[in-house]
Amino acid sequence: MTLQLDLDSPLMQPDFSFGIATAAFQIEGANTADGRCESIWDKFCQLEGKVLNGDDGSMACDHYHLWREDIDLIESLGVDSYRLSIAWPRIINDIDGSVNASGLAFYDNIINQLNARNIKVFVTLYHWDLPQYLEDHGGWLNRDTVHAFVHYAEIISQHFQQRIYSYCTFNEPWCSAYLGYQYGVHAPGHKSRKMGLQAAHHLLLAHGLAVPVIRRHCGGAQVGIVLNFTPGDSASDSQEDLRATQIYNDYNSHWFIQPLMQGSYPSSIVQLYAEDQPVIEASDLADINVSIDFLGVNFYTRAVVATPASNADELFQLVPQADAEHTDIGWEIHPAALYKLLTELNRMYNLPPIYITENGAACDDHIVDGQIDDQQRCRYLQQHLLAVEQAVQEGVVIKGYFAWSLMDNFEWAEGYSKRFGIVYVDYKSQKRTLKKSAHSYRNLLNSRVFIKN
Numbered sequence: 001m002t003l004q005l006d007l008d009s010p011l012m013q014p015d016f017s018f019g020i021a022t023a024a025f026q027i028e029g030a031n032t033a034d035g036r037c038e039s040i041w042d043k044f045c046q047l048e049g050k051v052l053n054g055d056d057g058s059m060a061c062d063h064y065h066l067w068r069e070d071i072d073l074i075e076s077l078g079v080d081s082y083r084l085s086i087a088w089p090r091i092i093n094d095i096d097g098s099v100n101a102s103g104l105a106f107y108d109n110i111i112n113q114l115n116a117r118n119i120k121v122f123v124t125l126y127h128w129d130l131p132q133y134l135e136d137h138g139g140w141l142n143r144d145t146v147h148a149f150v151h152y153a154e155i156i157s158q159h160f161q162q163r164i165y166s167y168c169t170f171n172e173p174w175c176s177a178y179l180g181y182q183y184g185v186h187a188p189g190h191k192s193r194k195m196g197l198q199a200a201h202h203l204l205l206a207h208g209l210a211v212p213v214i215r216r217h218c219g220g221a222q223v224g225i226v227l228n229f230t231p232g233d234s235a236s237d238s239q240e241d242l243r244a245t246q247i248y249n250d251y252n253s254h255w256f257i258q259p260l261m262q263g264s265y266p267s268s269i270v271q272l273y274a275e276d277q278p279v280i281e282a283s284d285l286a287d288i289n290v291s292i293d294f295l296g297v298n299f300y301t302r303a304v305v306a307t308p309a310s311n312a313d314e315l316f317q318l319v320p321q322a323d324a325e326h327t328d329i330g331w332e333i334h335p336a337a338l339y340k341l342l343t344e345l346n347r348m349y350n351l352p353p354i355y356i357t358e359n360g361a362a363c364d365d366h367i368v369d370g371q372i373d374d375q376q377r378c379r380y381l382q383q384h385l386l387a388v389e390q391a392v393q394e395g396v397v398i399k400g401y402f403a404w405s406l407m408d409n410f411e412w413a414e415g416y417s418k419r420f421g422i423v424y425v426d427y428k429s430q431k432r433t434l435k436k437s438a439h440s441y442r443n444l445l446n447s448r449v450f451i452k453n
């Protein structure tokens, strides 16, 4: 299977940007180098049983030292854009807010190189690596963290200005808030719904307050946020299942997108989880509802949802799809859900232009005779590109697509066991080898007939 789109596809036109994505903690390693302070993920990795095989981010892909080669690799793929994240603990390494010049210098090198090669720089300010000194004071449960983030965002935007093409405040606040504070499976590992909702509110507020600050300094660059969606489909047409699915979608998707787009939280969740509601100050929702230049959508899979047994703690339950195809991380492959999500969001909200900021598959990849024949990933990417194309044809404004990920990396609680890269990483030698999907992605991008601007 090769990746292929018609030459006259809207995705093959000059105004559609193809890219590749990574995140700091997942690739950089060198987590004590040049004044970088501890992050919540460094700490979390040290806790027994939290990360598979006791893996941690101390080496990762050693991108901190191999960044020159990695930029060559990115350029060789023929992408228009590269999405990376900046590690807050490298930049502001003390609770007093002082700036670490070495941290800025590291990203100066990378961003200048990308600029010189005409690769658009999409930066995420927060891809989950909160400085531990903030978590020691409550992390995202403490409103002061909101102001610490705005300070950090100001430092970055003042320094890089329009050398960064696109500023994303947060990657997937759902994960930071719910996985980190409600379900306990990500750093910092708390387990309370009330905490999850409070953390979510503070993350959204930090976004809202940072946007005007970034705008002041960024010289006209785009400013937005990235949300993850795992849309729920009802297991049946019964009233109960439909209702459970609505609650699931309100809790997981609309709790994040509705305040951003409309300045309110879904009333179902406010009522159903009345005791767990966050503390919200008077101007917060108006601040969160600030206008943005783009919405990033990360999509991997869907959920099938049913009403739970009557004594369950939750108001919905997920129904495993045993007969469907799944990737190596256990996520169902269901590209139609991406098309449905994009067209539904477009109907429900007055959206800014969308970028698909992450999409990809974990596969059990092996090198055989020097090659990695990742057929499932190729198929996955092809099917999802077609879903994006179809949504564009239906009028959804989508300006770009980023495959996740450039190379295999530290997959959070799964450690190094799950490989999402289109480039294979041998962690012992740090050798990178292009998989079939990388060759195919490159061929697709090179088959475009216009001249890259």
Ligand code: FCB
Pocket (backbone or CB within 6 Å): 023, 026, 171, 172, 175, 228, 298, 358, 404, 411, 412, 420
């Ligand atoms: C997303 C994260 C990203 C990566 C992929 C597989 O939720 O943003 O860092 O781990 O999942």
